[in-house]
Amino acid sequence: MKLKISLLLFLCAVFYNANAQKAYIINDFMKGYTLYFAQQTLNSEIKEYYKLTDNESKKTVLEYGAKELSSLPISKTAKTTAFKNIADKNIRVLGDVNFDGRPDIIIFDTEILDEGCYSPQATASIFINTSNGFISSPGISSVYNNANCLRGGSFEIDPKYKRIITSSSGGAALHGVEYYSVTGTEAKMLSSFEEDGFAQGPFSKITGKRLENNKYVSFTSLSLYETGLKENKLVAFDTKNGKGRVIVFKADNILYYAFQQNDEYQFVSFAHPSHPEKAEKAIFKFRKQNTDNELEFNSGNIKYIIYETPNSIGIKININGKISDWQGVGKEGTLSSLTNAKFINLVRE
Numbered sequence: 069m070k071l072k073i074s075l076l077l078f079l080c081a082v083f084y085n086a087n088a089q090k091a092y093i094i095n096d097f098m099k100g101y102t103l104y105f106a107q108q109t110l111n112s113e114i115k116e117y118y119k120l121t122d123n124e125s126k127k128t129v130l131e132y133g134a135k136e137l138s139s140l141p142i143s144k145t146a147k148t149t150a151f152k153n154i155a156d157k158n159i160r161v162l163g164d165v166n167f168d169g170r171p172d173i174i175i176f177d178t179e180i181l182d183e184g185c186y187s188p189q190a191t192a193s194i195f196i197n198t199s200n201g202f203i204s205s206p207g208i209s210s211v212y213n214n215a216n217c218l219r220g221g222s223f224e225i226d227p228k229y230k231r232i233i234t235s236s237s238g239g240a241a242l243h244g245v246e247y248y249s250v251t252g253t254e255a256k257m258l259s260s261f262e263e264d265g266f267a268q269g270p271f272s273k274i275t276g277k278r279l280e281n282n283k284y285v286s287f288t289s290l291s292l293y294e295t296g297l298k299e300n301k302l303v304a305f306d307t308k309n310g311k312g313r314v315i316v317f318k319a320d321n322i323l324y325y326a327f328q329q330n331d332e333y334q335f336v337s338f339a340h341p342s343h344p345e346k347a348e349k350a351i352f353k354f355r356k357q358n359t360d361n362e363l364e365f366n367s368g369n370i371k372y373i374i375y376e377t378p379n380s381i382g383i384k385i386n387i388n389g390k391i392s393d394w395q396g397v398g399k400e401g402t403l404s405s406l407t408n409a410k411f412i413n414l415v416r417e
Contacts, residue, residue, distance in 0.1 A: 091137070091146035092154060098161055098171065100124065104146065105157060106137040114178040118159055120202065129201035132175055132193070162194060165208060166250040167230045170197035174212070185217035192216075196253045205253035208232075211246075218244070229332040231258070242266065247278075247332070259333075263291055269344045270297075270319040271326075274335060289335040290342065292326050302405050303374075305381050305396035306330070312337070314374065314383055314396065316363065316403075322347045323411040325365065325372075340365055340372075347413045354406045355417045361403035376403045 091106040097120075104119040117137035120130035151157070162174040173195045182188040194209045195202035211234060215221040220237030232248040232255060242265065247258040261276020274289040294301065297317050304315045313328040325340040341350035353364040363374040371386040382395040406414065 089145075093146050093148045094151045094154070095148065097151045097159075098173075101129070103151070103159075104138070105154065105159070106146070107156070108134070108137055116158060116178055118175060120173075127201070130173065130195055132195075158190070163225045164227070165194065165225055165232065166196055166252060167227065168197075172197050173202055183217075186219040186221075189213075189216055198252075203253055205255075208250065208253065208255045211248055211255050215246075226332070231332060238262075245276075261287075267343075269342075270317070270324060271336060271339060271342065289333075289337070290326075290339055291334075292328065292336050292339075294328075301401060303376070303381075303399070303401035303403050305399045307383070307394040308397050309394055311394065316374065316401075318409075318411065320344070321410070321412050323352050323406075323409075323414050325352075325374075338367070340367060341413070350413050352411075352414045353417050354403070354414060356404070356407060361406075363403055363406065374403065 088109040089107070091104070094103040094105060097103040100123050102121045102123055104117075104121070106117045108115045115134040115137060117133040117135060118130065119128055119138060121127065122129050158176040158178060160174060162172050164170060165172045174192050175195070176190040176192050178190070180188045180190055192209060192212050194205050194212060196205050196208070211232060212223050215223045215234035215236065218236035220235070220243075222233075222235045224233040224235075226233055230249070232250055234246045234248070236244045238244060243263045244260075245263065246260045248255045249258055250256075257279070259276060259278035261274050261278075263272045263274055265272040267273045271290040271292055274287075274291055277284040277286050279285075292315065294304065294315060297315075300319060301315065301317045302323075304313065304317075306313050307330075310330055312330045315326045315328060317324050317326070322341070322344055326336045327338045329335055329337050341347050351365065355362040355364070359378050361376040365372050369388060373384045373386070375382055375384065376399075380395065381399045382393060385392045385394065
């Protein structure tokens with residue numbers, strides 16, 4: 069008798085696992101909407117169905133997945149629950165991906181695919197929140213899937229500059245990055261570049277292309293991660309005119325100057341020197357007069373003087389006798405740290 073009961077329980081468990089069904093009604097997924105979610109597992113195949121309803125108009129604004137799950141008896145067993153209580157959901161609020169003030173939705177397929185990706189992944193579909201409901205965006209979905217198809221891939225929504233930024237890793241110090249603008253349900257690539265950190269010296273080399281006048285133009289630049297400088301940063305400040313940030317730092321026995329642009333890329337537009345091999349020709353002159361300090365260097369016919377007083381800091385740029393004074397704010401460190409410092413490209417006057 070016990071054997072028969074055990075066998076019966078086993079067969080019921082097998083049947084249950086092979087034909088598991090569940091359905092939920094969720095009121096806290098997104099403000100102003102009700103989400104119906106149903107899932108069915110049949111012989112290891114998982115089917116899902118999502119329906120989002122506007123609470124005010126009672127209209128269905130998003131429908132995705134196996135629609136038959138909305139009419140089967142499973143729908144009558146739907147339980148009202150909090151979204152956080154559902155462990156294996158494949159839907160979430162992505163954020164405002166097209167910067168129109170409305171949150172958008174992403175849904176992941178249940179099937180894991182390997183289409184030349186670094187590792188198998190679930191394909192994602194992104195739905196844009198419009199006045200007429202949520203509309204699927206194949207273009208933005210493709211950007212998301214392509215980013216996460218690569219090792220270290222990421223998809224970032226940048227609300228400050230209204231950009232989508234994707235990145236991937238090609239090794240310990242090689243990174244690929246792409247910037248996109250988004251209008252409605254369409255994404256347009258603005259730039260694509262690689263950051264090569266294998267180059268000798270404190271800067272990483274940037275090589276890529278960006279959109280200018282509806283054409284992609286090749287460009288090169290440098291990048292610098294200030295957080296990695298730690299005690300090697302000697303003085304730094306932002307320019308009051310908003311153009312960028314001045315950073316004076318050391319690496320080994322060489323003194324460096326970098327001007328980091330104040331834009332979405334934050335590349336280093338000018339470095340002195342740009343490479344260790346150029347250090348001996350990139351001379352700095354340090355002057356100390358009572359409580360005032362100056363650090364001077366030349367690049368071609370342009371003279372730069374970083375000045376520091378007890379109450380101010382800034383940089384003067386002299387181009388053929390025309391001087392621009394870029395005052396600084398938010399000073400970190402001090403030029404007085406150069407008083408007794410020894411670098412192969414530093415002299416004192």
